[in-house]
Amino acid sequence: MRIIIHSRKIATLSYLAVELFKEQIRENELHEWLNYLINKTDVKVDYLSGELIYTGKDSTGNELFLLERKRYKRIVCKAITGFKQIFHSKEEILFFDLSPYENNIYFRLKRVFSYLGLKNFYKIVEKKGLLLIYPELSTNISHFKRKINP
Amino acid sequence: MIIIYHCFGGTHSSVMAAAIHTGKLSMVKRPSLEEIIELPHFDKVNSSMIGTPIYYGEDEWRNKIYIQGMGNASQIVKKTLKSFLELEGIDEEAVYLVNTFKYVTIPVRIGGYLSRQLGMVFPGRIIAAIGLRRVYSNFIEEVKKVKQEISIASKV
Numbered sequence: 048m049r050i051i052i053h054s055r056k057i058a059t060l061s062y063l064a065v066e067l068f069k070e071q072i073r074e075n076e077l078h079e080w081l082n083y084l085i086n087k088t089d090v091k092v093d094y095l096s097g098e099l100i101y102t103g104k105d106s107t108g109n110e111l112f113l114l115e116r117k118r119y120k121r122i123v124c125k126a127i128t129g130f131k132q133i134f135h136s137k138e139e140i141l142f143f144d145l146s147p148y149e150n151n152i153y154f155r156l157k158r159v160f161s162y163l164g165l166k167n168f169y170k171i172v173e174k175k176g177l178l179l180i181y182p183e184l185s186t187n188i189s190h191f192k193r194k195i196n197p
Numbered sequence: 198m199i200i201i202y203h204c205f206g207g208t209h210s211s212v213m214a215a216a217i218h219t220g221k222l223s224m225v226k227r228p229s230l231e232e233i234i235e236l237p238h239f240d241k242v243n244s245s246m247i248g249t250p251i252y253y254g255e256d257e258w259r260n261k262i263y264i265q266g267m268g269n270a271s272q273i274v275k276k277t278l279k280s281f282l283e284l285e286g287i288d289e290e291a292v293y294l295v296n297t298f299k300y301v302t303i304p305v306r307i308g309g310y311l312s313r314q315l316g317m318v319f320p321g322r323i324i325a326a327i328g329l330r331r332v333y334s335n336f337i338e339e340v341k342k343v344k345q346e347i348s349i350a351s352k353v
Contacts, residue, residue, distance in 0.1 A: 096274030114277070119270035125248030126265070126274045130281045133199060133250060133263070140239060 053114040054145035068105040198260045207266025208242035208248035233326040240322045243317040304328030
């Protein structure tokens with residue numbers, strides 16, 4: 048099975064979702080993990096929107112992909128589903144949408160600080176945002192995984 | 198080979214080109230308004246279908262012809278397709294994408310907007326068909342070019 052984690056923009060949040068799918072984060076090491084992820088994704092990479100970026104397998108062997116699709120969620124997801132049918136792809140494709148989390152106020156602030164070049168500020172607010180969404184994201188990913196692997 | 202004619206909504210210019218390619222419309226004679234309006238999927242694909250490739254038929258070489266609306270996301274969808282083909286181990290040249298949006302004139306835009314966005318099928322559909330009929334020769338040229346290229350590609 049292929050899981051496509053899609054968002055407007057690929058950011059630390061996307062990598063946090065990947066780590067949660069891989070079940071690599073322990074609650075007591077959360078702060079260290081977040082610092083690690085923030086520093087890891089600090090190096091600005093211009094992702095090509097639309098590219099499926101392979102990020103490894105989750106704990107149950109499903110392939111994980113990241114996808115930056117700007118604001119065209121519906122169009123891009125439908126196109127992928129259509130291409131799967133055209134080419135008779137046997138691999139099932141599931142989508143995990145990160146947009147409900149991307150609208151968090153801290154991530155919006157982060158974008159503002161990022162544009163202003165205030166690196167230290169944006170790292171702080173990004174971490175606050177990640178800490179805030181972590182419980183919900185973690186629960187939703189667990190539910191999602193349980194649904195596909197009952 | 199798979200040929201995808203794409204435009205904004207996947208219901209006007211892409212349908213016209215796909216109809217010419219599959220022989221539903223003549224490559225020589227300009228069709229009547231009725232012929233255009235009665236084409237399968239012409240001005241009938243609604244906005245919720247944008248993104249989904251729709252099968253339209255086969256040409257004389259048994260290539261599969263699709264129409265697809267890509268909205269404003271054509272660049273992203275093209276990259277996704279490229280990525281998807283890589284993932285599946287399919288040669289990129291197995292798919293031929295043709296953008297027909299460049300032949301969308303102002304009457305077609307107005308007609309499409311009236312019909313698809315505002316729900317005014319009449320007169321929107323007729324205005325769109327008139328607009329497309331006026332630039333029919335451009336579609337013939339485009340389809341001829343595509344057929345020429347795919348016949349060369351199939352010989353190689």
